Amino acid sequence: MPVFHVRMDNRLIHGQILVSWNAAFKIDHIIVTNDKVANDPLQVTLLKAVAPLTSKVSVLTIKDCVEYCNSPEAEKENIFVLAKFPEDGLALLEAGLKIPVLNLGNQAFVRNSQKISNTVFLTESGVKALKKIHEMGIRITCRMMPSDPDTEYWPTIEKTLPQWAK
Amino acid sequence: MVGIVLVSHGSMADGMLDAARMIVGDQEGIMAINLEEMDDVEGLIEKITAAVEQIDTGDGVIVLVDVFGASPFNASARLTMTRGNMEVITGMNLPMLLELAIHRQGANLEELIKIALDAGSSSIKTLSDTLNSK
Structure with a gap:
């Protein structure tokens, strides 16, 4: 499977990914995917600047990311997809990305978000997106590090933010 | 005088400043x-921006x-990348910070960048190599 991991992390490429995940799996290609980031030349330049630490970094829109991951070119690679928000994770699935698990990484505090843990803050729209992902039969995990357990995380979200998870 | 901002995971930056104070005293x-x-990164950018605005006297940061x-x-x-008159140096270590603190008076941004890079890398060595080179 070309895409071996999809992480939703609003800090995008950062220390945990470059050091811990890169050491645990042989990542050939990190694809950062979020429409706004892909259209911001400054962020694209900077994200690509860390490529020497892995082998290849791309910054793509959701549509281009799914197109690439479903192409023959992707077959040869071990791809780590890094979406920014839960909404991006849902958009990937709706655009046709085939993956059984979506992992929640850091979701740092943003305006109108509520705390689930020290590393996960979700907005109402984020919870609604995760609910749809869950209802599509996709397993949601919450692993900052590769060593974290891959337990189903939706019940925690439902329990912590019931007003939005309904 | 060139300003210096330390940014780290956890409390390393605070610790670095604390350690530097023990060796070279309080620093402005x-x-x-x-x-x-x-x-999140956006919040961190805001904090760094506020610090840079506060300490930049026009000589850079x-x-x-x-x-x-x-x-x-x-x-x-x-x-x-958006502001200019600044440089980012990675792999911060205490010798790097100490040399910057000592040479800040009278040195410009370019000179200090070179001093920091030299101090940072030349301070990494083993005891064995040091003894054997005598």
Whole structure:
């Protein structure tokens, strides 16, 4: 499977990914995917600047990311997809990305978000997106590090933010 | 005088400043920013921007960060690329900071960047090599 991991992390490429995940799996290609980031030349330049630490970094829109991951070119690679928000994770699935698990990484505090843990803050729209992902039969995990357990995380979200998870 | 901002994961930046104080005394125009688990990059950029605005006397600012490619670096880099008269140096260590503190009077931004890079890398050595080279 070309895409071996999809992480939703609003800090995008950062220390945990470059050091811990890169050491645990042989990542050939990190694809950062979020429409706004892909259209911001400054962020694209900077994200690509860390490529020497892995082998290849791309910054793509959701549509281009799914197109690439479903192409023959992707077959040869071990791809780590890094979406920014839960909404991006849902958009990937709706655009046709085939993956059984979506992992929640850091979701740092943003305006109108509520705390689930020290590393996960979700907005109402984020919870609604995760609910749809869950209802599509996709397993949601919450692993900052590769060593974290891959337990189903939706019940925690439902329990912590019931007003939005309904 | 060139300003210095330290940005790290956890409390390393605070600790670095604390350690430097023990060796070279209190320093003006040096600030430490610690990335907490819950911080996002945009919030971190705001904190760094506020620190830079506060300490930049017009001579420029050097930002020392811990790890290349990580959030403290990413946030500092995004500010530097839009603001100018700044440089980001990765792999911060105490010898690097000490040399900067000692040479800040009278040195310009370019000179200090070279001093920091030299001090940072030349301070890494083993005891064995040091003894054998005698």
